[in-house]
Each structure stands twice: as structure tokens, then as C-alpha cells.
Amino acid sequence: MFRTAELGRTVSKEDFDVVAGPLRIELIELQQKLRAADFPVIVIFAGVDGAGKSETINLLNEWMDPRWIVTRAYGQPSDEERERPHFWRYWRDLPPRGRIGLFLSPWYSQPLLERAYGQIDDARFDERLSRIAAFEKELADDGALILKFWMHLGKKEQKKRLKTLEKDPNESWRVTERDWTHWEMYEDFIEASERLIVQTSVAHAPWQIVEGSDNRYRSLTVLTAIRDAALRHLEAQKMRNKLVHTLDAKQKKQEEQVEQAAVEAGADVEHASGRQILSRLPSILTALDMDKSLSKKEYSARLQKGRARLNGLYRAAKAKGISSILVLEGWDAAGKGGAIRRVTAGLDARDYQVIPVAAPTDEERDHHYLWRFWRHLSRAGRTTIYDRSWYGRVLVERVEGFATQEEWKRAYSEIRDFEEQLVEHGSVLVKYWFHVTPEEQLARFKKREETPYKRWKLTDEDWRNREKWGDYEAAVNEMVERTSTHACPWTLVEGNDKRFARVKALETYCEALERRLDGEK
């Protein structure tokens, strides 16, 4: 695999100078075009020590406008980073749309080292690589252009290069004891690298192996590759965006035609396509027993008991650095706010944060939709309560058409991947859907209208959402089907009786904490 990068290819200074001028102009122009684009460019440099990764990054920063470039290198994770799932450090560094991110040995570096040192076996290595592949796929699906350069040197060449660096007083600091240790382990690194490249080279994020020995050859190869790929991606994205939107529109039209055809074939309008019949059928929500309730007395007793129980449990969890993530979804006026207050009453204000999720900020809009949830993940031992969450992607964004069908359909696996990382990191994840019947919701809306200090809670949007009850119900049903797994189950809360709902929410959280703490033992 690496034979093709040990050919001793060089570019003469003369040749290089001829191309350098126009290439520089092209790269600057490209950057201007990218600024208006709706995707980020993510360039990854990895490979053999001394093969010119940082030199190339420096050149890019020199030739292009560094204001629109984000450059990141990674050493050992900080305390802050260690207290969160591993990929948190990478998510927070992702460039927004329109920018270029240059990543020096990012997510690949740690698994590669561990494999070369024999700390993990092939199976575990593959598992780590497939997590990386999923991460890159999510970014690419969101439109990102991902370029990965593997800088290579033969074993002899690497030795020569390290020696040269050592002799140069300005560069000798670059060469450490560790570099020589790794040079001794050259074959181990090469074997692991081959596996890494094979497993993670895909069409949307291919590796390009670059011979690293000649400065000019390497620079020219990488810079022209970035230019060409970016120009192509600019075109591709434009067309792809058009494609998905047209598709959604066409499907809508098609559905109308199907219905029309059915009517003409003699079917009742009501029944026209199979869809209406199917959409009238019971969902997981209508199957709930909505008569569940608690007496005032039982409510008080259980609430008080639950609060004390939670307080003890969360302190025990905190002592062990176990975080909690609570996700509250549900109909408007289904009682999420009230439940949150009953839960937080059992916590210390320093240890939790409530994140009300509304429309994303400008900055958030310029990133992958999961980015804003990653950034809010708290340090170890804290509780983060999301009042609405990433599930907006498959609920409101789906129903209102803010996300294309492509987008919300692939969100299920993106969300599973995200939640899996939370749970693997050791966090407790509790997901609630607060359900009320349409009748109960109507009664609550009316009451809000009548109560002056509650009126602000009711917006026109609430009434509009109500009209789409059936669409939302179908979306909730599919959401539960797709994302309620053994590791991250949904809790459906029968919410017509507020007392019952609050106690159920509180006790469910307690049970989840208990299970997690039992697992610790």
C-alpha cells in the first residue's frame, strides 16, 4: 500500500515556482467562494512523524487567509475533555460552514498509537475506527467536504529526516525521544496504518497517501488536491441541495396524484390512498392508559420521598463523576416545565443546568444540528436537562418540512450514535415523552388563555401545532420505534394527570440512577 509513496518523487524549484503563483491566487479565490458556501471543509493530516504534516499546514495558513481557517492539533486530552465523551473535543473544534478546518493528527492518532503499542487488538481497533467512520459520515452527510492526507516516509527516509531536523538548531526541538522510539516501531505503525486506511477510506472521506520526503512535491500534491476537490464540491453541493428539495416537492405532488387516481378509480376521498387508513390506526400514544392519576395525598407523599431519594442518589453519582442527561419531549402544555421543577427540587443548583431548546442561534445554524447539543454537555457529575432536544430533528423539523426527508430519516442513526457515546462514557440518559390527549390539551390551552399570568405561555404556534396532531403522532410513533433501544429507552409519561406525570418523571430518573450505581458496584 505504501510502496507508491516511496518512489523519491521530487519537484524542482523551477517547476514549483512556475506553478506557485497561479496556485496561490486560485486558493485565495477558492476561499472566497467557500465563504459563501453552505458547508465546511475539513482537512486531516496524519501519517509518519517527520513527513511534513505541520509544514504543509503552515504553508496553507501562509498562502490562504488564516482568518477563515481553523487550525487544530491535539495532545493529551485536558481535564475538561476527559470528563466528557471522547469526541466532544473534536465536535467543539469543527469549523462552521464556509470555513476551512485543518486538523493535525486528530481522531486517528490515539487508536493508531494504541494499536501500534499493542494496547488494543484488531477487533477493538476496528471498533474505534468504525466510530470514526460514523462521525465522518455524519459530517459528510451534512455537506462537509472531508479530505484526508496520509503523509508517508520510508523507514530509511524517516531516519534521514529526523537526523536532518536534529542537526538544524531551529528545528531540533521537533525531534523527541518518542520520535526515535516510534521509529524503532516503524513496522508496527505501518501495519496498523494500513488497516486504518483500508477501514476508513470511503468515497465521501478518502485517504490520499502522499510521499513526504520532498517539500515541494508534497506541497504541490496537497494544495492542488484541496483546490480540485473544493471546486468540485462547490458544484456538487449546489446540485445536491436542489436535488433533495425537488425530490420532496415531487413526492408531495406524486402523493396527490396517487390520491387523485384513487378517487378517479372510484374510491372514497376519505380513503383515497392507503395512507389515510393507516394514519387513523392506533399509535403507541393512543395505547397509553390515560386515566392514570394520583390523589393529592399520595402525590405529596411520593413527591417528598422521591425528592429525598433523588438527592441521595445524585450525590452518590456525583461522587463517582457520573453525569445525567434528561431529555424532555412532549406535546405543548403536557407538563414538561412542572416536571422539571419537581426534579430540580431534588438537586443542588450548582450541579444542574436546564437547556431550553428553541430555534438555533446563527452560529449553531452554521454547524451540524447535533453540534449545539454536544457543546452543552456538562462536566462529570452534573445533570443536564434538555427541555426539548435533538429529537426536534425528527419531530418539528420533519413535520414542518424544515428538514428534508433525507435529513430526518438519517437522523435516527445519528441520534443513536450520539446517545451511545453518552452511555458508553458512563452517563445516565433518561428520555421522556409527555403525553396528553388532545382534549386535555385543549382544556389546558383555554385555561392558559383565561389565567393572566399564564397567558404568555400560549402562542399562536401552539394552536398551529395542534392542527397537525396526526402528523406529530406519526412522527412520535416512528421516533420511539427507531430510538427506543435497550440501552437508551424512551419513557412514555401519561400526562393527563399532572401529579401522576411529575411523580413518574421523578421516580424514573431515580431508578435510572440506581441502576447505573448498581452497575458501578
Place this chain on the structure above:
Amino acid sequence: MFRTAELGRTVSKEDFDVVAGPLRIELIELQQKLRAADFPVIVIFAGVDGAGKSETINLLNEWMDPRWIVTRAYGQPSDEERERPHFWRYWRDLPPRGRIGLFLSPWYSQPLLERAYGQIDDARFDERLSRIAAFEKELADDGALILKFWMHLGKKEQKKRLKTLEKDPNESWRVTERDWTHWEMYEDFIEASERLIVQTSVAHAPWQIVEGSDNRYRSLTVLTAIRDAALRHLEAQKMRNKLVHTLDAKQKKQEEQVEQAAVEAGADVEHASGRQILSRLPSILTALDMDKSLSKKEYSARLQKGRARLNGLYRAAKAKGISSILVLEGWDAAGKGGAIRRVTAGLDARDYQVIPVAAPTDEERDHHYLWRFWRHLSRAGRTTIYDRSWYGRVLVERVEGFATQEEWKRAYSEIRDFEEQLVEHGSVLVKYWFHVTPEEQLARFKKREETPYKRWKLTDEDWRNREKWGDYEAAVNEMVERTSTHACPWTLVEGNDKRFARVKALETYCEALERRLDGEK
């Protein structure tokens, strides 16, 4: 995950009858549209025993035109199938473009059983599922529409269903001892199924969980889902094809513009973009020592020795059921044919086949490009020699523009996946690139022109290919970089001296057989 499929949803006969008429017409019309489409539809049915998988398949065959439907169910693999890599049986059953394939419990069934019975652990199960995911991705990338229905029944519901079937004299044969054993293992199956669905539900091949208890509900759900997905896919494919072709054309134009801009900025036309400079640099081919040769005497001696050695080795391999696959690629007139004859001289004619790979047949063109190579895989213990191969995808198809950039770029990992399956199955895989210098090729072309009985070997195409030497060289270089792995390495054959080349080819095959047989011990 399965709660949403235990709601007891039913569709009344009245409702069903209203929809059935128009839906039938739509499905028939859809089939007509599909026949002209350039993709196959692959529908997979899996799930709980007794949940109506075969009934749904029967209904589809009844309502649609079965001439354009391929229906397949899988039991234990036959002898024929066992002697080939596992996926061979599925590849050969794939429907061509324009047809619908209905697959009853295909590739998912075996891993699920093994996991439920505890014969494999989660890690091994995941590995199996990721092979499936790669397979489906290849088909989807090639345009296939993939629909997967998971038919579900709750435990009680399944018992009821099995009892009902047992009581019906016409259906009782359907229920076996094994069904009841599996019913006892219900929870094990459900747990494994959840994992299966989570791991293999992706946007291009999503699972849809279908409540199986009510006949009409199930039928309506599946049939409308097929109709809607197929209509959407028809549109999507049309637009996607346009997209990739436009992109390739636009890129070509862009490259010209880049060159033009460079010229205007004062660069020499020769040097215009960085590309020309890079393409003039040495490749893995120019790095070969083309002076290697053998004297006539040494040639005769080593050839004879090699032939005898091969004969012994291949008989030993045959006795153990080990197949060989030889892939010969190389420049026109580089001596592939002569080498093949030297190799086959050591084999028994009953035990090998030479597959000359030219343009695909009509039938082959209607399938994934790897399909025609899968179908030729021989039974255990045989040698299959491909004179040109699947590498055409990244060589001639790339250079001549027969494959789009999207297509040949993703071919590297498709090919790796294919070859990995050959090697995992235990076959010996040897890949040769026969190299000659352009000067030597010219001399051979001229000689062919002058020798009457060799003239037929030389075509206009050979001359045309010669003009694109540089493009082919770049393609070969990248091919070796991407597909020469530890498990499936390329052998580059220095072919200016025919004697040297033949002996190297023969001896390389012998060594590969030896290594494989040593591994057996």
C-alpha cells in the same frame, strides 16, 4: 423498539376493499415504470416466525406481474454454495435492473440464529452485520432501491398465531418443532433482532417494523410503502444520474479554466496547472527495474522446475478444497497470454478455467459490475484465471470515462471487500500487473503487424490505448496504492523480458500456494 408493533392495529375488510382496487392498479403501473428503470428493487422480509412474511410475498406475486418478480427463500446452503464464499448465493440471485426481487429471510437469517442460540457473541455478530451493511451499500450505491420489512409479533400473539396455523389442516405443515423451540427463545431473538435492526438501519436501506398480527393491516402497510418508495426512487435516480454526469463534465471544464487562468497569470502552458508537473513524476511502474531478464537456459530449467512444483502444490491444495484465483492485468502485449499458458501447463484442464474479460454481456450490464465476477467463482479446489478482471473498473472504465468519478472512486473499497471475502473463504488470490516500457510495447506492436498469424491480436484500440499511457499509468499507480494490502498484495511483473516475466508469474503462484498450505498445517 418493538412496542410500536404490538398495538393490535387492524384494518377492517370494508376499509381494505376500498383501497385494494386502486392500489393494485398503482402497483401494476409501477411495475411497468420500473421495467424501464436502470435499477433493481430489492425487498427483504425478515422477522418473527408466523408474522406473515410469506403471505405478504404471495400477495405481492398475486397483485403484480410475477414475470418481473424474482422470489427467493433460503434454507441450508447447498454443497455448491458451501464451496464458495458465503455471499455467492445471494449475488447470483440478485434481480437485474428493472426487476423486483423479493427475499424471504436472506442474509440476516443465519447471523440472527447464531446470535440467538449463543453460538456467536456480540462482537462477532456485529462483524457479520457490518459485512451485510457493506453488501447492501454496494447495491444501493449502484442504484438499487432496498426496502427491508421486519415483521413483528408479541410473544403471546405469536403463540396464538402458531396455534391457529396448527389447527388449520391446510396450514399446519407450516408449524414445526423448531418454531416452538424458537418461541421458547423469544426474548433471545428479540434482543438479537434489536441489535440487528439498529446496526443495519441506514438511510439507503432502512428497516421498517411492521405489526404482523392483522393480515390486512400488514398488507396495506407493506404494499403502500413499496409503492411510495419506488415512485420516489424513480425520480431520485433520474436526477442523480444527471447529477454525476454533469459534475464530471463541469469538472473537466473547471480544469480547463484553471489552466487558462494559469496561462493568463504568466505560467508556461506546459506547466499550467500543478497537475502536469505531478503527472510527469515517477510512478510505481517507472520505479521497476526493467532490465531483469533470464537466459534461455535458466528459463528452461526454472520453467520446468516451476511446472512440476506447481503441479504438486495445486494437487495438495485441491485435496484440501483450496481454490486459487489469479488476476492478470497489464499493458496490451505485455505477455499475459504467454504467462497464462505457462501456468496452466502445470494444471489439469479439468481443474482450471480461464475467463477472458471483455465488454460485459447484456445480462451482465443489467447487474452490479461485480456480479459477473461473482458468478464465475469456481467450486472448491479449482483455479480460476481472470485475463483482465474487476480492476477494469478503475483502469479502462476510469480512463475512458465509462465509469463516473463517483463510481470508480468507490470501487476501491468495493473491490477490497470482494477480495477479502475470497481470502476469508480460504482461496489463494494472486494479482499480477504485467509491465512493459512504452518502447518495448511499440516493438511488439510492430512485430505483431509484421507476423501474419499474430496480426489479429493487434487492434486499433491497442493504438488508441497507447496514446493514453500517462492516464493509465496514473490509474495503475492509484490502483496499487489502494488495493495492494497485506492480505491481497499486487505482484508487479517486469515484463520487457518475456522469459523473466513468465517464470516470475509461475513462481509467485507457487509461493502463494505454499504459504497458504503452510497456514493450513
